[in-house]
Amino acid sequence: MKLAIDSFSYHLHFGKHWFVPAQPRDLRWYAETCRQLGVTGLHIDPLHIDLAREVDWLAEYARRYGLFVELGVIGTSPEALAAPLAAAERVGAKVLRTFIGGSCAEGRAATAARAAQARKELARSVALAEQHGVVIALENHMDVFLEDLREILKIDSPFLGICYDSGNFAAVGEDPLQALAALGERVACTHLKDTCPAGRYADAPAYGLPGAAVHFCALGEGTLPLRQIVQMLQQAKGEDMPLTLEICTPFRRTLPESELLSWEVENVARSVRYAREVLGTG
Numbered sequence: 010m011k012l013a014i015d016s017f018s019y020h021l022h023f024g025k026h027w028f029v030p031a032q033p034r035d036l037r038w039y040a041e042t043c044r045q046l047g048v049t050g051l052h053i054d055p056l057h058i059d060l061a062r063e064v065d066w067l068a069e070y071a072r073r074y075g076l077f078v079e080l081g082v083i084g085t086s087p088e089a090l091a092a093p094l095a096a097a098e099r100v101g102a103k104v105l106r107t108f109i110g111g112s113c114a115e116g117r118a119a120t121a122a123r124a125a126q127a128r129k130e131l132a133r134s135v136a137l138a139e140q141h142g143v144v145i146a147l148e149n150h151m152d153v154f155l156e157d158l159r160e161i162l163k164i165d166s167p168f169l170g171i172c173y174d175s176g177n178f179a180a181v182g183e184d185p186l187q188a189l190a191a192l193g194e195r196v197a198c199t200h201l202k203d204t205c206p207a208g209r210y211a212d213a214p215a216y217g218l219p220g221a222a223v224h225f226c227a228l229g230e231g232t233l234p235l236r237q238i239v240q241m242l243q244q245a246k247g248e249d250m251p252l253t254l255e256i257c258t259p260f261r262r263t264l265p266e267s268e269l270l271s272w273e274v275e276n277v278a279r280s281v282r283y284a285r286e287v288l289g290t291g
Contacts, residue, residue: 010239011249012049012050013048013049013052013252014046014254015254015255016036016051018273018280019273022039022270036063036066040076042274046281049077052079052106064100068100071101078097078101079102079106080093080096080104082105084107085145093105094138098142103143105146106146107147108148112152114218124158131161132164134169145197146197148200151180154183155178155187159192170197172196173200174199175202176204176216176257177202179204180216189238189241190241194245196242201238201253201254203225203230203231204226205223205224205230207224212264225259226276228280252290254277256276
């Protein structure tokens with residue numbers, strides 16, 4: 010399985026979320042960092058790329074170094090997906106990862122309503138995806154439950170799949186292995202995460218629902234059955250299935266900026282080594 014790193018793995022460096030470093034990094038820094046780690050893919054968060062200015066550069070960079078690309082967006086309607094789908098085609102991406110938005114904390118009635126609306130929108134969006142030759146991969150972004158995803162996947166199109174996020178399933182109290190078994194061949198891309206108990210870092214916010222909340226951590230330092238997950242992905246999708254790592258380093262408020270940023274870089278590097286040496290990928 011070829012390895013990619015989600016740009017959100019460097020979210021503290023990008024400064025586009027809840028922490029802004031003194032010298033934020035950009036798409037080019039991320040791409041060079043990934044290449045130095047020897048991975049073969051770039052999976053880019055929508056907040057980390059300017060589609061109007063950086064797509065041509067990204068396409069040339071990926072071509073020059075033989076990298077595959079997966080882009081990201083937010084939303085499910087044709088209007089939200091039109092420009093990102095066109096950009097994905099331009100950079101040669103086979104997958105456009107997206108999510109609906111909202112929170113599972115709002116309850117199952119809310120997630121079901123959100124999923125029903127997304128299903129209506131995606132039923133229109135898949136035709137546009139087919140025109141571009143790009144699969145829309147809907148992520149379990151802690152905004153819907155597995156049963157909601159299964160309802161959406163009643164849209165029978167090869168241009169609609171799932172971005173399987175192992176840690177996000179765990180954070181809403183669902184079993185990542187059961188979720189993967191249920192989604193099977195509809196997985197189009199991944200966010201491979203590991204999780205540890207929410208109390209491990211008292212100075213960092215946790216993710217997820219009460220009773221299920223977690224911290225994300227470097228691969229192999231948590232509790233998720235990563236070997237089984239990778240084996241199941243290989244069985245369902247084959248050895249050519251790209252594996253994207255999303256290593257969400259906790260934002261520890263008590264750490265000096267230099268230590269926090271170094272920790273983020275180290276967590277990603279350790280995770281890449283773990284994926285190669287223990288999981289047998291990349």
